[in-house]
Amino acid sequence: MSDRNSDVGGIPIEEVVVEAQEALRDRSQTRVPDKNWVKVLDHFKREWQIYAMLLPTLIWFVVFLYKPMYGLQIAFKDYSIFRGVAGSPWIGWEHFETLFTNDQFLRAVRNTIYISALNLLFGFPAPIILALMFNEVMHATYKRTAQTIVYLPHFISSVIIAGIVITAFSPSAGIVNTFISWLGFEPIYFLTQPEWFRPIFVGTGIWQEAGFGSIVFLAAIAGVNPSLYESAVVDGANRWQMMWKITIPSILPTILIMLIIRIGNVMEVSFELVILLYQPSTYETADVVNTWVYRQGLQSGQYDLAAAAGLFNAVVAFVLVMTANTLSRRFSRTSLW
Amino acid sequence: MSGVNLSGIVKAYGALQVVHGIDLNVAEKEFVVLVGPSGCGKSTTLRMIAGLEEITDGDLMIDGRRMNRVAPKDRDVAMVFQNYALYPHLNVAENMAFGLRIRKMPKDQIKTTIDDVAEILGLTPYLDRRPADLSGGQRQRVAMGRAIVRHPKVFLFDEPLSNLDAKLRTQMRAEIKRLHNRLGVTSVYVTHDQVEAMTLADRIVVMNDGRIEQIGTPMELFNNPANTFVAGFLGSPPMNQMKGVLTETGAKIGNTELRLHGAINGHQGRDVIVGVRPEHVTLAESEGTTALPINLDLVEPLGSEALLHAHHGEDNLVFKADTNGDINHLYGVGTVHVPAHLIKLFDAETGRALNLGA
Ligand SMILES: Nc1ncnc2c1ncn2[C@@H]1O[C@H](COP(=O)(O)OP(=O)(O)O)[C@@H](O)[C@H]1O
Numbered sequence: 001m002s003d004r005n006s007d008v009g010g011i012p013i014e015e016v017v018v019e020a021q022e023a024l025r026d027r028s029q030t031r032v033p034d035k036n037w038v039k040v041l042d043h044f045k046r047e048w049q050i051y052a053m054l055l056p057t058l059i060w061f062v063v064f065l066y067k068p069m070y071g072l073q074i075a076f077k078d079y080s081i082f083r084g085v086a087g088s089p090w091i092g093w094e095h096f097e098t099l100f101t102n103d104q105f106l107r108a109v110r111n112t113i114y115i116s117a118l119n120l121l122f123g124f125p126a127p128i129i130l131a132l133m134f135n136e137v138m139h140a141t142y143k144r145t146a147q148t149i150v151y152l153p154h155f156i157s158s159v160i161i162a163g164i165v166i167t168a169f170s171p172s173a174g175i176v177n178t179f180i181s182w183l184g185f186e187p188i189y190f191l192t193q194p195e196w197f198r199p200i201f202v203g204t205g206i207w208q209e210a211g212f213g214s215i216v217f218l219a220a221i222a223g224v225n226p227s228l229y230e231s232a233v234v235d236g237a238n239r240w241q242m243m244w245k246i247t248i249p250s251i252l253p254t255i256l257i258m259l260i261i262r263i264g265n266v267m268e269v270s271f272e273l274v275i276l277l278y279q280p281s282t283y284e285t286a287d288v289v290n291t292w293v294y295r296q297g298l299q300s301g302q303y304d305l306a307a308a309a310g311l312f313n314a315v316v317a318f319v320l321v322m323t324a325n326t327l328s329r330r331f332s333r334t335s336l337w
Numbered sequence: 338m339s340g341v342n343l344s345g346i347v348k349a350y351g352a353l354q355v356v357h358g359i360d361l362n363v364a365e366k367e368f369v370v371l372v373g374p375s376g377c378g379k380s381t382t383l384r385m386i387a388g389l390e391e392i393t394d395g396d397l398m399i400d401g402r403r404m405n406r407v408a409p410k411d412r413d414v415a416m417v418f419q420n421y422a423l424y425p426h427l428n429v430a431e432n433m434a435f436g437l438r439i440r441k442m443p444k445d446q447i448k449t450t451i452d453d454v455a456e457i458l459g460l461t462p463y464l465d466r467r468p469a470d471l472s473g474g475q476r477q478r479v480a481m482g483r484a485i486v487r488h489p490k491v492f493l494f495d496e497p498l499s500n501l502d503a504k505l506r507t508q509m510r511a512e513i514k515r516l517h518n519r520l521g522v523t524s525v526y527v528t529h530d531q532v533e534a535m536t537l538a539d540r541i542v543v544m545n546d547g548r549i550e551q552i553g554t555p556m557e558l559f560n561n562p563a564n565t566f567v568a569g570f571l572g573s574p575p576m577n578q579m580k581g582v583l584t585e586t587g588a589k590i591g592n593t594e595l596r597l598h599g600a601i602n603g604h605q606g607r608d609v610i611v612g613v614r615p616e617h618v619t620l621a622e623s624e625g626t627t628a629l630p631i632n633l634d635l636v637e638p639l640g641s642e643a644l645l646h647a648h649h650g651e652d653n654l655v656f657k658a659d660t661n662g663d664i665n666h667l668y669g670v671g672t673v674h675v676p677a678h679l680i681k682l683f684d685a686e687t688g689r690a691l692n693l694g695a
Pocket residue numbers: 350353355373374375376377378379380381382
């Protein structure tokens with residue numbers, strides 16, 4: 001009966017709600033406010049399991065992200081392993097001056113930005129397009145199979161991915177060059193030619209990550225209220241219109257969040273993949289800040305200079321992510337924090 | 338033949354059949370309400386009319402045209418959804434314009450249409466707002482507006498008021514009725530709320546378990562329920578039902594015999610369900626009534642009336658009584674008086690209404 005008349009034991013629902021609100025108000029007025037630290041203690045006592053679950057992540061952050069920050073100071077010091085971090089003398093901005101007069105470093109910065117821009121332009125939309133395409137696939141088995149196939153490269157180690165790419169583009173036996181010579185052209189030495197590095201690198205990145213990246217967008221699409229589509233169907237929209245007028249606007253917040261994160265990672269061009277795919281003959285286009293830091297720091301032992309370059313990288317990323325977040329919050333009411 | 342005609346409509350999901358053959362003719366400009374308990378197949382039926390669900394078997398005609406295989410957009414129907422289905426990223430005007438833009442209506446024409454409808458619905462001040470910045474009632478109105486601007490042949494409503502609080506629901510109910518009187522568009526309205534059904538419908542279709550139990554005007558259904566299900570569904574509180582046996586002059590319930598009006602000739606000894614509406618009994622004896630002793634359990638005051646919860650033998654009963662401003666006199670009630678001509682009889686086995694001697 002309550003179902004049909006919306007009442008609780010014969011009392012109309014509004015009255016019940018009003019009474020409950022009053023009861024709540026009375027209670028909050030009569031209770032003596034606890035001291036702050038008592039509240040905090042109470043809270044921990046009640047919720048300690050949740051904090052326990054948080055602990056591994058916190059430890060990871062401290063050990064791998066916060067503790068190394070102490071070592072960052074060597075970017076401003078004349079560091080040597082024998083004197084240690086604390087014992088090395090301060091030298092101010094000297095390393096940064098060295099960096100910005102170093103042609104190789106400046107080239108690495110340019111390459112990083114260039115590759116990142118390409119990544120953003122082609123690599124960022126790829127998973128979104130993939131998700132939208134999966135969403136249109138009606139046949140369940142076909143859809144699952146296709147999804148599994150595109151997720152797969154994500155789970156393969158970059159070393160193997162690079163191996164596959166190197167083999168595929170090999171001038172002698174690679175499938176690409178076999179095809180090219182079959183068409184009657186000369187084979188191309190893709191991986192030794194600077195102009196080919198960027199397309200191959202960006203393409204490999206998309207192949208490796210676009211499928212897995214589409215999961216986030218598929219989840220966002222799954223969250224769209226299905227009656228929006230039904231309403232549009234009755235209104236006469238076709239699938240194309242529904243994609244543009246419902247799906248994409250609905251997942252726009254997710255797209256923006258992912259974009260902000262991506263922009264924050266602009267300076268972090270996939271280091272392993274570059275190391276695995278580049279060679280001295282392609283440094284001209286392939287050497288990025290991270291690989292340069294790696295060669296200077298670990299191979300030439302200039303830890304202080306490498307730290308300065310790393311710090312520069314981090315500051316740029318920080319500024320970028322703050323800017324993107326602020327812009328997004330201002331223009332679309334969506335932001336990371 | 339205009340309006341909406343369903344004949345032998347069946348819906349099955351794989352092997353599971355959920356609508357078992359529905360025959361219904363909705364006349365042009367008629368407001369028909371499908372009502373029934375949750376899960377009885379109302380929405381499924383409505384969605385088959387809209388074209389959102391495929392029709393497994395039977396024929397659907399709209400305006401004389403067979404629609405079974407026609408795409409939803411070509412059926413010329415507009416649907417209002419329970420959760421409003423408003424596009425969160427569009428403002429009120431854009432939401433209402435959605436269907437018109439899709440149909441490529443010229444811009445200036447869209448604008449005048451929307452301004453007109455917004456005026457009717459009192460939405461003019463809110464045209465620039467997003468749905469998130471509207472109250473529940475306003476969102477509901479936008480959803481209706483979106484249907485109205487299309488000027489469809491048929492409106493379909495799927496529980497459009499059930500997300501509103503009781504007060505707003507009453508208000509919007511009246512508004513829907515006014516709109517229907519004004520626009521005169523054939524409407525099929527789904528609800529589980531029998532009050533909504535009674536107040537809105539030209540005709541009510543009571544559904545249960547994928548079947549139609551009865552079709553008729555609200556008063557027909559109220560006065561002459563075809564079976565115990567309809568009797569127990571309509572009215573608030575619904576009709577009391579007591580097990581009884583027919584005698585020569587009436588129906589015996591436990592040790593009490595209720596006198597009946599019609600002839601019972603030849604039906605003596607038949608097991609029946611005796612139906613008495615809560616509001617039909619009186620506390621004072623009068624011409625043509627029989628006293629029914631009851632054990633009072635609870636008195637629920639509603640204001641001018643009170644509900645008496647009682648039992649007689651194993652049957653739980655509810656009666657309505659006037660309070661006359663005070664309920665104290667109701668606590669002593671031990672008998673109610675049942676007027677013979679208002680008693681309903683149903684077959685105990687089939688639950689169907691019995692019309693003896695009539
Ligand atoms: N897609 C589906 N697959 C299987 N069963 C369904 C599906 N949709 C609805 N049903 C079933 O059909 C019956 C009628 O549902 P519905 O028409 O939504 O009921 P209501 O009268 O509450 O609107 C319910 O028992 C429901 O479980």
